[in-house]
Amino acid sequence: MTLDTILEEIKKAEKIVILTHEAPDGDAIGSSMAFKLALESLNKNPDVIIPEKSKNFNFLPKIETLKENSDIQKYDLAIALDCADCKILKGYTEYFERANKKIVIDHHSTNTMYGDINFVNPVAPACCQILIGMFEYFGIEITKEIGECIMTGIITDTGGFSHNTTYETFEFAAEIMRIGVNISQIFRMGLHTKNKASFELQKRAMDRLEFLENGKIAFTYITLEDLEETCAMQGDHEGIVEIGRNIENVEVSIFLHATKNNCYKVSLRSQDYVDVSNIAIMLGGGGHQKAAAANVKGTIEQIKERVIAEVKKQL
Ligand SMILES: [Mn+2]
Numbered sequence: 001m002t003l004d005t006i007l008e009e010i011k012k013a014e015k016i017v018i019l020t021h022e023a024p025d026g027d028a029i030g031s032s033m034a035f036k037l038a039l040e041s042l043n044k045n046p047d048v049i050i051p052e053k054s055k056n057f058n059f060l061p062k063i064e065t066l067k068e069n070s071d072i073q074k075y076d077l078a079i080a081l082d083c084a085d086c087k088i089l090k091g092y093t094e095y096f097e098r099a100n101k102k103i104v105i106d107h108h109s110t111n112t113m114y115g116d117i118n119f120v121n122p123v124a125p126a127c128c129q130i131l132i133g134m135f136e137y138f139g140i141e142i143t144k145e146i147g148e149c150i151m152t153g154i155i156t157d158t159g160g161f162s163h164n165t166t167y168e169t170f171e172f173a174a175e176i177m178r179i180g181v182n183i184s185q186i187f188r189m190g191l192h193t194k195n196k197a198s199f200e201l202q203k204r205a206m207d208r209l210e211f212l213e214n215g216k217i218a219f220t221y222i223t224l225e226d227l228e229e230t231c232a233m234q235g236d237h238e239g240i241v242e243i244g245r246n247i248e249n250v251e252v253s254i255f256l257h258a259t260k261n262n263c264y265k266v267s268l269r270s271q272d273y274v275d276v277s278n279i280a281i282m283l284g285g286g287g288h289q290k291a292a293a294a295n296v297k298g299t300i301e302q303i304k305e306r307v308i309a310e311v312k313k314q315l
Pocket of ligand 1 (some may be wrong): 027028082107125127157303
């Protein structure tokens with residue numbers, strides 16, 4: 001069974017690296033930290049390498065042990081978490097590519113199965129939720145610290161339990177509350193608390209938000225100037241795409257976020273029936289049925305036209 005093979009590889013390996021996708025969100029950081037802590041209980045000392053981390057998750061236990069890079073040239077084992085595509089491990093692909101063995105653990109239905117061993121469950125609402133069953137199978141105790149990391153990923157990826165949650169999500173929440181995990185605090189720190197730059201970006205995006213196709217599409221954007229003027233940091237645009245989706249009658253929310261000159265990350269959310277992962281794939285990206293993204297080159301007007309044409313086909 002895949003899980004047995006994964007455990008075998010972990011036990012065999014001396015030098016282990018844990019990697020995740022670029023612009024890491026709560027699930028990416030939460031699952032990476034949870035995996036690190038779990039492996040420590042097996043007397044392993046893996047490196048977690050995460051570039052450009054958002055400060056929003058600095059409340060996670062042992063977050064100070066994260067590395068931005070490593071002098072180890074060749075790891076015995078690389079584990080990629082919450083990462084649909086090898087390309088997403090941008091700039092850090094070499095740590096993955098060079099490792100002797102590669103394991104992929106993920107919940108994106110668009111995962112390209114780029115590991116030697118792939119454990120992908122597209123039904124799981126967060127990569128963190130996959131880890132619960134996995135650690136239990138491995139006989140690893142889910143401590144308060146591991147529980148905090150896992151719950152952070154679940155709360156952020158489900159928009160605060162509002163989508164894709166399963167009964168296991170709530171059973172787990174109950175269990176870790178019993179061992180002292182403060183779920184309200186994770187909610188507040190991981191999801192609700194906004195810094196000033198993030199609030200300022202939201203304000204600008206809301207001002208520009210427009211409705212198209214009889215109010216079924218909400219569209220807005222953030223430019224490089226916005227990011228500069230607000231002194232925004234990595235992750236400060238998180239949540240903006242949800243604003244459009246939460247408006248009555250909107251089926252698809254589109255949010256363009258400048259990454260560099262003439263380059264935008266297109267975030268897509270749907271309310272009910274549109275599968276935005278199909279649209280993201282058409283744009284060279286991927287994701288889930290109700291949440292997906294792609295990196296697209298062009299001006300705002302060009303990209304807007306292209307994305308809306310794709311969305312219209314599905315409305
Ligand atoms: Mn995720």
